Amino acid sequence: MSPPAGRLQGGYSVVVEDLSRSFGDFCAVDRISFQVKDGEIFGFLGANGAGKTTTIRMLCGLILPTSGRGLVEGLDIGKEAEEIRKIIGYMSQKFSLYEDLTVSENLEFFGGLYGLSHAQVTRKVKESATAADLEAFSGRRTREIPLGLKQRLALTCAVMHNPHVLFLDEPTAGVDPISRRDFWALIHELASGGTTVFVTTHYMDEAEYCNRLAVMHKGRIAASGSPKSLKNRYQKGSIEEMFIGLVGRERTADDD
Amino acid sequence: MGRIGAIVKKETILLRRDRILMALMLIMPLVQLVILGYVLSSEIRGIPAVVCDLDRSRLSRSIPRRLSSSGYFKVIAVENEESSVAHYLDRGLASVAVVIPHGFSKDLISGVGTGIQLLLDGQDSNTATLAAGYLTGILESFIGEQISDPLKTLPEGAVPAFLSPDIRIRYNPDLRQKDFMVPGIVVMLLTMITTLISAMGLVREREIGTLEQLLVAPVKKQELLIGKIIPFAVVGFIELAISLLFAKLWYEIPIRGSIGLYMLMVTVYLFTTLGTGLLVSTVARTQQQAMFITIFLLIFMMIMSGFIFPLENMPKNMRWMASMNPMSFMVRVTRDLFIKGAGFNPLYKQGMMLAVFGLIVFSVAVIRFRKRMS
Ligand SMILES: Nc1ncnc2c1ncn2[C@@H]1O[C@H](COP(=O)(O)OP(=O)(O)OP(=O)(O)O)[C@@H](O)[C@H]1O
Ligand SMILES: [Mg+2]
Numbered sequence: 001m002s003p004p005a006g007r008l009q010g011g012y013s014v015v016v017e018d019l020s021r022s023f024g025d026f027c028a029v030d031r032i033s034f035q036v037k038d039g040e041i042f043g044f045l046g047a048n049g050a051g052k053t054t055t056i057r058m059l060c061g062l063i064l065p066t067s068g069r070g071l072v073e074g075l076d077i078g079k080e081a082e083e084i085r086k087i088i089g090y091m092s093q094k095f096s097l098y099e100d101l102t103v104s105e106n107l108e109f110f111g112g113l114y115g116l117s118h119a120q121v122t123r124k125v126k127e128s129a130t131a132a133d134l135e136a137f138s139g140r141r142t143r144e145i146p147l148g149l150k151q152r153l154a155l156t157c158a159v160m161h162n163p164h165v166l167f168l169d170e171p172t173a174g175v176d177p178i179s180r181r182d183f184w185a186l187i188h189e190l191a192s193g194g195t196t197v198f199v200t201t202h203y204m205d206e207a208e209y210c211n212r213l214a215v216m217h218k219g220r221i222a223a224s225g226s227p228k229s230l231k232n233r234y235q236k237g238s239i240e241e242m243f244i245g246l247v248g249r250e251r252t253a254d255d256d
Numbered sequence: 257m258g259r260i261g262a263i264v265k266k267e268t269i270l271l272r273r274d275r276i277l278m279a280l281m282l283i284m285p286l287v288q289l290v291i292l293g294y295v296l297s298s299e300i301r302g303i304p305a306v307v308c309d310l311d312r313s314r315l316s317r318s319i320p321r322r323l324s325s326s327g328y329f330k331v332i333a334v335e336n337e338e339s340s341v342a343h344y345l346d347r348g349l350a351s352v353a354v355v356i357p358h359g360f361s362k363d364l365i366s367g368v369g370t371g372i373q374l375l376l377d378g379q380d381s382n383t384a385t386l387a388a389g390y391l392t393g394i395l396e397s398f399i400g401e402q403i404s405d406p407l408k409t410l411p412e413g414a415v416p417a418f419l420s421p422d423i424r425i426r427y428n429p430d431l432r433q434k435d436f437m438v439p440g441i442v443v444m445l446l447t448m449i450t451t452l453i454s455a456m457g458l459v460r461e462r463e464i465g466t467l468e469q470l471l472v473a474p475v476k477k478q479e480l481l482i483g484k485i486i487p488f489a490v491v492g493f494i495e496l497a498i499s500l501l502f503a504k505l506w507y508e509i510p511i512r513g514s515i516g517l518y519m520l521m522v523t524v525y526l527f528t529t530l531g532t533g534l535l536v537s538t539v540a541r542t543q544q545q546a547m548f549i550t551i552f553l554l555i556f557m558m559i560m561s562g563f564i565f566p567l568e569n570m571p572k573n574m575r576w577m578a579s580m581n582p583m584s585f586m587v588r589v590t591r592d593l594f595i596k597g598a599g600f601n602p603l604y605k606q607g608m609m610l611a612v613f614g615l616i617v618f619s620v621a622v623i624r625f626r627k628r629m630s
Binding site: 057060061062063064081082085086088090092094095096097098099100101105108109110111112113114115117 | 469
C-alpha cells in the first residue's frame, strides 16, 4: 500500500517548476513552482479563478501546460500522463458520481475502471472508514443520498486503486461542518497510510489541517509554507486573516 | 476486458434506468412506422381526368371506362375536340387529360404503332408522376389485351410499337408501395436512434462532469469508446427487432432474404451510425449542440438516401452526394434483401462500401477523441 520510493526526487511527490497555462492570451497559471513532500497533506488556497483547478488538471495530465515542467512521483506530466493516471486518484471539483447508479454500483464501476475485481472492490469498501454508511445506503440511488455521504462515496471511488497521490479539488464545497469533519478524518487516514494528498479548498479552518499550504492568486503563488510559518510571517492570528491580507491587498493594488 | 466490461455494464444500467429514453425507443418505431408507413405509401385514388377522344372508335370509346374502373382515375368528361381540353386543366377541374389521336384504333391493329398524349398538371409533380405511372400501366395492359385478342390478330411479324417489351413490373407485382417504403423507414429509425444516442452519450458525460473522471482513469481511449458503444449497438438491434416485427406483422412486409445476412449488414452499418455519433461528440461541447449537428446530418442523409425521394430524379451533379451517403446503401441493401431476397453476392458491393464508410468514420472519431480536456 505504501508508495514505492526510488523515482521520487528527494522525497518529493509532486515537483512543479515554472509551470504555466494560458487560454488564448489569458494566463490562468503563471510560472508557478512548488513541491509537495511524499505523504503530506498539501493545501492549495485561492479565490475563485485563481488557477487552482487548472493546476490540478495539469498535474493529472488532463490539460497540457503551456510551458514549464511538472513531475508527479517522478513522472513527467507532459510526456508520461498515461503512467501518472495509474498512480493518482482525482476527485474533480464537479465530482460527479453517476446519480442514477446505486451507491454500490458506483463503487463497482469505479473499481472496474481501475481493473479491480468484484471481490477486491468489496474488500476495499469494507476496509474504508465509511464502510458502515456506504453499507447502509448501498442499494440507494446516488441522487437520493445526503451530499456529505456523496462526497465520501466519491472519495472512496477515487482511492479504490490505492493511489500514491490523491488530488482533491474542493472536495468539501457546500458540505455541512459535521460532514466536513468526517471527510477530513478520511483524508487524515489516507495520509497516515502514506498517500500524498493535494487538496484545494475555500475553507480556512481546513487549511489549518494541512501540513503545508500554498496561496494562489491570479495565477501566481503568493505565499507558501506551513500554516504556522505563514501566520508568523504575515503576523496574523489565523489563516483566514493571512489569506484576506494577502489576496485583499493585491486586489486593491490591482484595482488602482 | 475488465475495464470495457465495467463501462458496458454501467452504460447498460444507465440506459435501462432512463425511463424517457426507453419509452421513446419503444414508441418511436411504432408511431413512425404507423404514420410514415401510411403517409409515404399512400396511393392516390380518384384523380380527376378528362378524356379527349379524337378517334371515336369502339376501342377508344372503352378507354374512359377502363380508366374509371381502375379506381385511380375519375373520368369527369369525354370531349371530342382537343381545344376543349385545356379548359379543364386550366380551371383545375381535371389533373390529367388523355388525348386519343385520330386513327388510334387502326394504327394499333395494323401494327403501325400509335401513341396517346397525356397532359398532366405539373403543379403537384408528385401526383403527376404517380398519375403518369398509373396511366401508362393501365393503357398498356389494356392495349396488350386488345392485341393478344385472337380475333384481332396482327399481321405477320408486326410488333405494336406502343409496347416496349419490359414494362412488366418485377419483384413487386402488385405494386405494393408499402413493401418499398417500410424497409426505408426501418433503416431511417435505425439510423436516427443509433446516431443520436451515440452523439449524446459522451457529450452528456462531459456536461455532467463524469467524463473528467473517466479521462483521468488509466483506460485507453479505445476501451472507453468501445465500452460506450457496445450498449448503443445493442439498443440499435433491439430497435431493429421491434421495427422488423412490426413491419412483418402489421404491414406484412415480406423478408425474402436471409436474416443472418441482414444482421451482418446492419452490424457493418452500425459502425457508420455510431461512429458518426462519436464524431459529433468530439466536436460538440454541449448536448444541445450535439443534437443540432446530428439532426442536420440526419436530415441530409435521409433526403439523399433515396428513401423518400428517388435518387434517379436527382440532378446529376447532386447524385454524387447520394453516392457518398452510407444510408442510401443501407436503404438499397434492405430493399433488395427484403423484396428481391437478394443474397450475399448481389449485396457484396454495397456491404463493402458500408464497411469502408464505417471504418473511416469510426477511425476519424477515435483519432479525434482525446484523453485530455480541450
Ligand atoms: N478551458 C478554459 N478556457 C478558458 N479559460 C479557462 C478555461 N479553464 C479555466 N479558465 C479560466 O482560467 C482561470 C482559472 O480557472 P480555474 O478553474 O483554474 O480557477 P480556480 O482557482 O479553480 O477557481 P474556483 O475556485 O472558482 O474553482 C479562470 O479565470 C477561468 O475562467
Ligand atoms: Mg476550481
